Amino acid sequence: MKRWLILIFPLLGLIPAFANFQKAGDSPDTMTQYLSASVDDPIARLQKKLDAGSVKLAWGRHGYLDSVLKELQISPRTQTLVFSKTSLQIERISPKTPRALYFNDACYIAWCQEGVMVEAAVQDPTWGTIFYTLPQRPTEKPKFVRQKYECLQCHSSPMTENIPGLAIRSVYPMADGYPDLSEGTFLTSDHSPIKERWGGWYVSGRHGTMRHMGNVIARHYDNVIELDREKGANNLDLSRYFDTKPYLTPHSDIxxxxxxxxxxxxxxxxxxxxxxxxxxxxxxxxxxxxxxxxxxxxxxxxxxxxxxxxxxxxxxxxxxxxxxxxxxxxxxxxxxxxxxxxxxxxxxxxxxxxxxxxxxxxxxxxxxxxxxxxxxxxxxxxxxxxxxxxxxxxxxxxxxxxxxxxxxxxxxxxxxxxxxxxxxxxxx
Incomplete structure (x- = not known):
């Protein structure tokens, strides 16, 4: 089965919010507690500082991105770039304008060119993955908004074993950035063979004789889908695919x-x-x-x-x-x-x-x-x-x-x- 990789952040408004199936007389179930609990994750802590005025987010070329990464202590060297259209700001993502992801041990931050928001998924010590968005417009008091029901349609589903979580998936990316779902989909982790990783992503680095699915577009020939793995292998310069100058670095490090x-x-x-x-x-x-x-x-x-x-x-x-x-x-x-x-x-x-x-x-x-x-x-x-x-x-x-x-x-x-x-x- 052919596959590509995409880290999915909040997908809003897809289906009505899931029902609360808690029965009368029961104590609150874990998901109900998750939705109502106060959290103490890195974004919640940062927001408290913003509200108190002890920290300010600077507006710059990338909106609030640079300042958010600095406050969360996330290195730009963690940048990875995904060009598949399977996330919230779908109209802003393409092979020419990939979505950038940055992370540390507790936070995942996503940014799109001319995006309307910065997206975040962060780890709360008690409740696990919590989702936020930060509007990309200059304001005196920037506000991270916790996302619940909308994001959990995908991020608390069979893909994540029905707990709030992150989903890394594989399919074939087409020329417009949309995945060909007819080829199937599967979740990716460090268990996945290299040959089944990174389709729909840009990949910069050396990996010898191993072949992956990154850096290339899937194409149909006589109703058969093909992916030129050799063409996408061992690429060190991503500028051949798109203009890297709008990003914090020109890399999507393997x-x-x-x-x-x-x-x-x-x-x-x-x-x-x-x-x-x-x-x-x-x-x-x-x-x-x-x-x-x-x-x-x-x-x-x-x-x-x-x-x-x-x-x-x-x-x-x-x-x-x-x-x-x-x-x-x-x-x-x-x-x-x-x-x-x-x-x-x-x-x-x-x-x-x-x-x-x-x-x-x-x-x-x-x-x-x-x-x-x-x-x-x-x-x-x-x-x-x-x-x-x-x-x-x-x-x-x-x-x-x-x-x-x-x-x-x-x-x-x-x-x-x-x-x-x-x-x-x-x-x-």
């Missing part, structure tokens, strides 16, 4: 793309864990099944374990695609990203990229340091610590973790014990 798809998948899994465990604890209370000693019943424990296991595997890159050739970008993203994060006494960090055989040098996601991880329900953090301890100490040698060598396990365990104190028990 390494940034790989990090983007990894962490968006992890963020979805963390939100899913939060929602599933909140549901399990609510059900336990409603059924009055919590024992007197406050230990959870067997059913709740099984639900907690089941919810956490996919996140355990994703944190340790179980099932991730192995690279068959080295990867290098064009924007200096690798060096900047690898220099981040806490380091142990040997100078090792979970932020260090590998990009020869796998994404990270030490196969444990850097998002284990994030507010999203630390904001997981305590039951989840305890279960994750137990599972990671068993795996990293070699007690769990199951197939899901057979990709981890003894050296990998020891290195990750040592790094975590030094850089995330109190999370894993000390080795004896």
């Amino acid at each position: 390494a940034a793309l790989m990090v983007l798809e990894h962490q968006s998948h992890l963020h979805n899994l963390m939100t899913k864990v939060t929602f599933r465990i909140k549901d399990a604890l609510r059900d336990e209370v409603q059924l009055n099944e919590t024992p007197n000693d406050h230990r959870h019943n067997e059913s709740t424990i099984r639900r907690i374990e089941s919810a956490c296991e996919p996140l355990v595997q994703a944190l340790l890159f179980s099932g991730a695609t192995e690279l068959s050739a080295p990867v290098s970008g064009t924007a200096g993203f690798e060096a900047q990203f690898s220099a981040r994060g806490p380091k142990d006494k040997h100078g090792r960090s979970l932020y260090q990229l590998d990009l020869t055989k796998r994404l990270l040098r030490y196969p444990c996601s850097y998002l284990i340091y994030s507010e999203s991880f630390d904001g997981l329900p305590v039951e989840a953090r305890q279960q994750l610590a137990r599972r990671l301890t068993d795996i990293l100490r070699g007690k769990d040698q199951s197939t899901a973790f057979s990709h981890l060598s003894a050296t990998d396990r020891q290195a990750v365990q040592e790094i975590l014990q030094e850089t995330k104190p109190g999370f894993l028990p000390a080795s004896h």
